[in-house]
Amino acid sequence: MTEKRSAGLLLFRHTDDxxxxxxxHMGGPFFARRDAGAxxxxxxxxxxxxxxxxxxxxxxxxxxGLAPPDGEALPLGEVRQANRKIVTVxxxxxxxxxxxxxxxxxxxxxxxxxxxxxxxxELDRVEWFGLERARALIVKAQAEFLDRLLEHSG
Numbered sequence: 001m002t003e004k005r006s007a008g009l010l011l012f013r014h015t016d017d018x019x020x021x022x023x024x025h026m027g028g029p030f031f032a033r034r035d036a037g038a039x040x041x042x043x044x045x046x047x048x049x050x051x052x053x054x055x056x057x058x059x060x061x062x063x064x065g066l067a068p069p070d071g072e073a074l075p076l077g078e079v080r081q082a083n084r085k086i087v088t089v090x091x092x093x094x095x096x097x098x099x100x101x102x103x104x105x106x107x108x109x110x111x112x113x114x115x116x117x118x119x120x121x122e123l124d125r126v127e128w129f130g131l132e133r134a135r136a137l138i139v140k141a142q143a144e145f146l147d148r149l150l151e152h153s154g
Contacts, residue, residue, distance in 0.1 A: 007056035008043025024123030065102030069094035
């Protein structure tokens with residue numbers, strides 16, 4: 001069995017208060033009432049025959065409904081999440097108005113074993129956060145990407 005892999009783009013910008021990063025709150029019923037650990041870098045799974053960079057750009061488009069920004073891509077490497085998925089991320093300095101995001105959707109059976117399917121947004125909120133606040137909210141393993149971004153842009 002091949003390992004699941006995801007790729008994504010971490011947008012960042014410099015403000016008077018320091019670096020801010022763009023994160024998305026995961027949609028669907030499992031994360032509806034959670035904040036800590038429910039925010040993620042816009043990313044998604046890809047097949048082994050697709051280059052990770054192409055997947056990162058495609059998933060950004062799917063998750064936010066916006067074209068990925070142009071700009072120098074800073075490779076932040078890989079991390080392994082608690083669910084064993086390997087996540088590869090690039091950082092791009094860009095500004096984006098979160099209100100313009102039109103997240104894609106996914107369908108799942110809800111409530112469980114009800115036989116009913118419902119559609120949910122991939123991301124139900126998109127916001128800019130300073131690094132300290134982002135670290136408190138982001139999926140635990142992805143906090144490593146914040147450290148790596150800081151090393152590169154410090």
